[in-house]
Amino acid sequence: MAITPAPASEALYAADILRTEPVQARSSARLTALLDAAALVIHDTGYETLTTAAVANRAGASIGTVYRYFPDRIVLLKSLALRNAERAKNNVNAALADKKVVDVATALDAISDALVTLFRTEPGFRSLRLGDVLDLRPFEAEPAVTRVSREILEVFVERFGVADTESNHATLEAAFVTLDGLLGHAFAIDGSGHKAFIEAGKKAVAAAASSLKA
Template sequence: MVDSPAPALPRHQPVRSRATSTLDALLKSAALIVHSVGAERLTSELVGIGSGYSIGTVYRYFLNRLHILDALSQQNMDRFVKDCLPSITPRRHSTWLDAFTSVLDYFELEFATRPGFRSIRFGDHLDSRIGARNQTNIARAASIFASTLGDNYPAIVGTAVLERIEVALLIHDSLLARAFAHSDLGDTRLIADSRQVAISYLTALDPTWLAPGSTAPKEPLASS
């Protein structure tokens, strides 16, 4: 029985700044290719051409295209943890609901501006996940975010809210994928509806989950 390859890590671990620069260039090239032609048409050869490196260099870091896609999804996940979650504090957001909407803002910006993100996201929908994992990346993101919320808003956020965050993020992710399917600008109606549905999902069952001063959106969904 053949063991599964190790998950998510580059084939050749960068140990020097030059190696790190090479890896960054390869992933940047891959993201631009995915943005241009889609994840299905990504090849190791195209990554080499786009980055200016030889195909041998590409294979030094990544066994095949599936490992490249997996690395891109992990990069998106790492960026979310590094760039978005540190801003989840009461100083920046007075209520947990404000903090949650800032995460919705983050996803919308990534879909609109980050090359390849709308195709890759956290990689759970791709047939490129390497090795066995106990949970999806979106579940990991939701768990980390929920933990951050609980640490910063312990008197406000209840267990019921934390358990529903994963579904709320899945709703937003799925509808944003549809909203940006055919346009870099996105379908503004779908984007607005996505925000409202995700927020309403968290707040509809028990209004006491809302912090003082927070209100769930009251505008009706736009008609089709």
């Protein structure tokens, strides 16, 4: 069993947050280009100072084109976070499909490596991640890390006989929250990722293997 991917376009349509839904390939490509531009701006300056004008300038588009799809910068950030989640799921699925993954320990190690790769290579990911860093209230949905941890537990239940319990879910969620925080710090202080903090995050996730109950 793999974690069910949520392609960015489908996720955006389902979320019903876009002002205009692309109906042609050219429009879809334009939307993708705007998200790419937003990711690059965030990579350079962080998400807190992101403006729709900066995205338009980076994409070589008019500000009207940005507003055609995104009513404001918050919706733009949410949209990019949905795409980040899609790419994270794809990376995790690929990691879990590796023949070297034979038990919970190797699965957790592979997932950690997949997330480190995203922090290192995906523009803007180290800042925005899955969107949980955005302090938007009232909260409209459960945190992305809660959902992802539950989906990973479902994989572990099916493949490795781990029990489907709230305790096991909490163990995984705590491990991934710790990893997320340490990786965020690792790449904030070193663009290539501070090795000591990356290793600390991976160790926190690895420790969860012995705590998961069958």
